[in-house]
Structures are given as structure tokens and as C-alpha cells.
Amino acid sequence: MVNFKDYTKQYINGEWIEGNGxxxxDVLNPFNRSTLYSVKTVTKEDIDKAMTTAQAAQREWAxxxxxxxxxxxxxxxxxxxxxxxxxxDIYTSETGGTILSANIALQxxxxxxxxxxxxxxxxxxxxxxxxxxxxxxNHIYRVPLGVITSISPFNFPLNLSVRTIAPAIALGNAVVHKPDVAxxxxxxxxxxxxxxxAGLPAGVLNLLLTDPKTDGTGDYLLEHPIPRFISFTGSTAVGRHVGEIAGRNLKKVALELGGNNPFIVLSDADVDRAVDxxxxGKFVHQGQICMITNRIIVHKDIADEFTSKFVKRAKALPYGDPKDPSTVVGPLIxxxxxxxxxxxxEEAKRDGVKLALEGKRVGNVLTPYVFVDVKNDSKLAQxxxxxxxxxxxxxxxDEEAIQIASETEYGLSSAIFSQDLEKAEQYALQIDSxxxxxxxxTVNAQxxxxFGGNKASGLGRFxxxxxxxxxxTTKWVSVQKKYREFPF
Known part of the structure; x- marks a missing residue:
């Protein structure tokens, strides 16, 4: 047995230490708001130590x-x-994710x-x-990049961290990782x-548990001269800021940002399968996933049937304590x-958007809401x-469905339901995602x-x-084996 709460510290140069901030x-349980643990913030000097340690360790790890x-x-x-x-156990306590969500994340x-x-x-x-x-x-080498800064979000934090950390280390890099402290x-x-x-040498992976807004370090982690790459998963607004700093400092980036993902139900779709x-796609992990279904776009000929069945199912979803195996909708973070x-x-209701299912707040859980007859250019849909x-x-x-699917600033994931697979695949190529x-x-990972998005959904591919x-990075090494005559 291991109690992971015993390790809620900074991990720098192979040691678990308190930050010097x-x-x-205080990190709270999203369901009952009890304090799970407390962590001491870092200073710029702590970040410096993590970076210099990573740089030295990476040279040997490479x-x-x-x-x-x-x-x-x-x-x-x-x-x-x-x-x-x-x-x-700790996943459900810390993230508010259900047991199902935890198992998906682990898989x-x-x-x-x-x-x-x-x-x-x-x-x-x-x-x-x-x-x-x-x-x-001419010898063309592929060599490790160096030190990589990894920043992961609060939603599905385990797998959204490992998808940067594990490939980076496998490829001979070192990582300074900062998850969302929540x-x-x-x-x-x-x-x-x-x-x-597992025996990873000290310094190859360093962990910073902190929050720049709280600890006063600001953008220091992003601006630090040692890392060659910033891997960031989070909101588009913060992603733009990260990209701006990275560009100014000539750092490479992978930005996996927000989404307004369309779920398109064409006229020939199997309605029951689409509802399933x-x-x-809408309610897994309480909708707190970048790939989550956001806009459900349905052909008018089957919209009433789809809506009726979807609302009935949404109304019956079990909600509450994420540690209860039957719970589907747990608390927001x-x-x-x-x-x-x-x-x-409240804004959608003031704008006159029709509700087919009005949910409620129960403690820290928000039960499902379903708005209908939504316009794609409305504030809600965008x-x-x-x-x-x-x-x-x-x-x-069907043509209108495909057209408005791309009418958003985002372009991460999308889905199409149709019994004509050839037609659906041609439509898929027309969606800007x-x-x-x-x-x-829309929620799939492999x-x-x-994997990555277009437009405001990010840059780069995992x-x-x-x-x-x-x-x-690639390096060209040429070897001149015969004396070369020069013109002067």
C-alpha cells in the first residue's frame, strides 16, 4: 500500500522537498469540499533548481x-x-471523477x-x-530535444500528464512537470x-506542485531559458498566452486547448445508437473533457425522436458521490x-433558449440540463x-449540419452518425477539426x-x-572522407 498524500511536495533532483514559497x-475534495492535503508553494529559485537539475540529468539520460x-x-x-x-481511490477523491472515469483514465x-x-x-x-x-x-541524426516543460490540467489529469511525460522520457529528454495543483x-x-x-535517474523528471498566481512566480516557468519545448493542455485563453511567450522565446510548443465539438446526427442515422x-459523449466526467460533445446537431426529420429519447435518458442518470459505483454524474472540480x-x-434562459430538461445543483453536483431548438450562432452554442x-x-x-459543424472558433473533435459510411467519411473530411x-x-483516445486540434483548439499532434x-530534433553531420579542393 502507498499513501500518495504523503508525497504532496515538490520533487526536485530525486528528492521530495517542501517548496520555499x-x-x-489547500486542495479540496470536489464532492464535499473537505481539505485533502495542503502544499507549500515554490519560488523562482525552486524553478531554477528544477530546470538546472533537469538539464544536467538529461545530458546523461540521452x-x-x-x-x-x-x-x-x-x-x-x-x-x-x-x-x-x-x-x-485518490482519483475519485481529488478529481471528483467517478469510478468509471478513473478506470478509463488508467486504461x-x-x-x-x-x-x-x-x-x-x-x-x-x-x-x-x-x-x-x-x-x-551525410549523416542525419535524430536526437533528444533536451528539457521539456509539461503543464497539465485538472480534467483527466493522469493520462493528460502521461502523454507528455512518458514519450519525452522514452525519447531521451528530461521533464519539468507542473500539473494543475487542484x-x-x-x-x-x-x-x-x-x-x-522504477529507477529513473534523479533529475530526469521533476515535479512542481504550485500555482503561479498564488506563488508570485508569474510566467517564470514559461519564460525560463533552459526548456526547449512547452507542452500545455488547458484552456484556449491560457494557451494563447503560452503560445505568445513561447514564440517570443523561440520555444517549440504543443498546445491542446478547448473544443466546441459537434455531434452530428444525419437524416439516415440509427436514432437509438446515436442517443447511446x-x-x-456529453456526460462522461460531468462534461469536463476537451473532447466532450458540446453541440448536438440533428436533422429535423428525426430531431423530435432523438430529443425525446435523449432527455429521458439524461433525466435518469444517477448523480452524486463519485465513490458510489453507480454514479455517472459527479461534482464539478x-x-x-x-x-x-x-x-x-442563466444567460441562456434570459436569451429565451428553450429548456427540455432543467437540472439542479445538489451540493456540488450539477445534474444534466438539456437546451433545445438552439441556434448555432447563439451565445450558448458558441x-x-x-x-x-x-x-x-x-x-x-445534412449539408447544413456539416456546414455549421465548423462554424466555431474551435476545431478539436467531432462525430457523425449515419448508416451511409462512405457519405459520412466524405463529410468528415469537410469538417474543420x-x-x-x-x-x-467525440471522446476517444489512442x-x-x-491527436490534436485545428484553429483555437491548438497546435501540434500527440x-x-x-x-x-x-x-x-534532427542534426546533420557531414564527413568529408576525400580531400576537398576549394576555389580559393
Whole structure:
């Protein structure tokens, strides 16, 4: 057994230490608002130590063999498997996610780690390119990038952290990781402890449990000169800020940001199957997922049937304590997110948007709301609600459904339901999003596909082999084997 609360500290150079900041941050249970633990903030000097430590450790880690790096990740997998029950327990306490959500997150995490093992062979490789100068050989090396800054969000924090940390380490990089402090254990401590127990050399992975707005460090983590890359998952507003700083400092970025994901039900769709998928795609993890179904766009010929069945199902969803195995809708992460969701609801009601199902706040749980006859250009439809608020948009034709699907600033995930698979795939190519799923919902993850968004949903792609290009760099080494005559 391991009590992960015992490790709610900074992890720098292989040691669990208190931050040197002057403030304490209380991390609360989203369901009952009890204090789970408190963590001391960091200073700029703590960040400096994490960065310089990572830089020194990375130089040695980059020299390791693929098999050494693979073995560390295999041991991480074993550690997480042994402690699965403790992980699920703290996951539900800290994130407010249900037991189902915790199991989904763990499964994705295991898949990401297994795929990262394959990446270890992709670095420190060499490819020969013929020279145009007599006697010259060109060797093209793929080498680790160096130090990577990783910043993960409060929603699905375990797998949204591992998808940066594991590939980066497998490819010979070092990582300075800062999860959202609200989910510091599931977003940081669990993986850090697993890598420590797996024998990862000190300094290759460093953990900062803090909040820049609280500790007074501001943008120092982003501006620090050592990291070559910033991997950020979070809101579009913050992502724009991260991208601006990265551009100014000539750092590479992967930005996985917000979404306003359409779930399109065409005229020939199997309504019952579409309802099944939409229920999961909208309400899993209380709607707090970047890929969550946001706009449900339904052909008018089947809109009444779809709406009736969807509302009936949504009304019956079990809600409450996330530790209860029957719970589907648990609490939102904190009071601020609850207030934001309630403000969206009240504004939509003032704007005259029709409600087919009016939910309620029960403690810290928001039960499902369903708005209908929504216009795609309305404030409601153009908002990423990030909560169990569903909206149904009726359209006059399949063509209109596809057209308005892209009429948003976002472009992350999307889904199309149709019995004509060939037609649906052609429609999929017309939607301006990084991902489209046919006869499925919008929330899917797989570590060997190119995952990422278009427009305000981000930059870059996760997944093997696309992540290799992100987390490594190429170097040209030429070898002149025959004396070269020069013109002067």
C-alpha cells in the first residue's frame, strides 16, 4: 500500500522537498469540499533548481540505450498496476471523477506507456544521405530535444500528464512537470512516484506542485531559458498566452486547448445508437473533457425522436458521490467551475433558449440540463460549457449540419452518425477539426494516432509517431572522407 498524500511536495533532483514559497495551497475534495492535503508553494529559485537539475540529468539520460529507457517504463507500468486500487481511490477523491472515469483514465494511461516503450528506438538513430560533393557522407541524426516543460490540467489529469511525460522520457529528454495543483496527486505525484520507484535517474523528471498566481512566480516557468519545448493542455485563453511567450522565446510548443465539438446526427442515422453515444459523449466526467460533445446537431426529420429519447435518458442518470459505483454524474472540480456553468445556464434562459430538461445543483453536483431548438450562432452554442449542459441544434438538411459543424472558433473533435459510411467519411473530411469519429461519440483516445486540434483548439499532434517529431530534433553531420579542393 502507498499513501500518495504523503508525497504532496515538490520533487526536485530525486528528492521530495517542501517548496520555499511563503504560501500554502489547500486542495479540496470536489464532492464535499473537505481539505485533502495542503502544499507549500515554490519560488523562482525552486524553478531554477528544477530546470538546472533537469538539464544536467538529461545530458546523461540521452546517452542511455533504448533498452534501459524501455525497462524504466515497463517498471512504471508494473507499479501502477500494483497500486491500481489506491490510484482509483485518490482519483475519485481529488478529481471528483467517478469510478468509471478513473478506470478509463488508467486504461488510457497504460496504453500511453505501452506505446512510449516503442518510441525508445526512434532516438539517437542515424540515416545516410548521399553527398553532392565528392567524398562527402551525410549523416542525419535524430536526437533528444533536451528539457521539456509539461503543464497539465485538472480534467483527466493522469493520462493528460502521461502523454507528455512518458514519450519525452522514452525519447531521451528530461521533464519539468507542473500539473494543475487542484489535482496535484493524480496529475503529478502518482506518475512521479512511479518513475522514482522504477529507477529513473534523479533529475530526469521533476515535479512542481504550485500555482503561479498564488506563488508570485508569474510566467517564470514559461519564460525560463533552459526548456526547449512547452507542452500545455488547458484552456484556449491560457494557451494563447503560452503560445505568445513561447514564440517570443523561440520555444517549440504543443498546445491542446478547448473544443466546441459537434455531434452530428444525419437524416439516415440509427436514432437509438446515436442517443447511446451522445449520452456518453456529453456526460462522461460531468462534461469536463476537451473532447466532450458540446453541440448536438440533428436533422429535423428525426430531431423530435432523438430529443425525446435523449432527455429521458439524461433525466435518469444517477448523480452524486463519485465513490458510489453507480454514479455517472459527479461534482464539478470546484466552486468557480460550478458558478461558470450556472452563469451559462442563466444567460441562456434570459436569451429565451428553450429548456427540455432543467437540472439542479445538489451540493456540488450539477445534474444534466438539456437546451433545445438552439441556434448555432447563439451565445450558448458558441460557448465551451465544460459541464453537464447539453444543447440540441435542429437543422434542415445534412449539408447544413456539416456546414455549421465548423462554424466555431474551435476545431478539436467531432462525430457523425449515419448508416451511409462512405457519405459520412466524405463529410468528415469537410469538417474543420483534428478528429472526426463516424458512428461514435467525440471522446476517444489512442496513443498511436495523430491527436490534436485545428484553429483555437491548438497546435501540434500527440501520438506515435507524430510525437517523435515534436520531442526530438534532427542534426546533420557531414564527413568529408576525400580531400576537398576549394576555389580559393
Amino acid at each position: 511563503e504560501k500554502m495551497i 546517452k542511455t540505450s533504448p533498452e534501459e529507457r524501455k525497462e524504466v517504463i515497463r517498471k512504471v507500468i508494473s507499479y501502477l498496476q500494483v497500486h491500481k486500487e489506491e490510484i482509483i 488510457i494511461t497504460f496504453e500511453e506507456l505501452e506505446e512510449a516503450i516503442k518510441l525508445a528506438d526512434e532516438v539517437n538513430t542515424v540515416r545516410e544521405v548521399p553527398g553532392t560533393i565528392e567524398g562527402k557522407e 489535482t496535484g496527486i493524480t496529475g503529478g505525484v502518482i506518475l512521479t512516484k512511479a518513475f522514482e520507484e 453515444a451522445a449520452m456518453f 470546484n466552486e468557480r467551475q460550478l458558478e461558470k456553468a450556472q452563469a451559462v445556464i 460557448t465551451e460549457v465544460f459541464s453537464p449542459i447539453a444543447m440540441i441544434i435542429p437543422v434542415n438538411s 483534428g478528429v472526426t469519429h463516424i458512428n461514435d461519440q 496513443p498511436d494516432i495523430p 501520438g506515435n509517431p507524430w510525437i517523435v517529431e515534436e520531442f526530438t
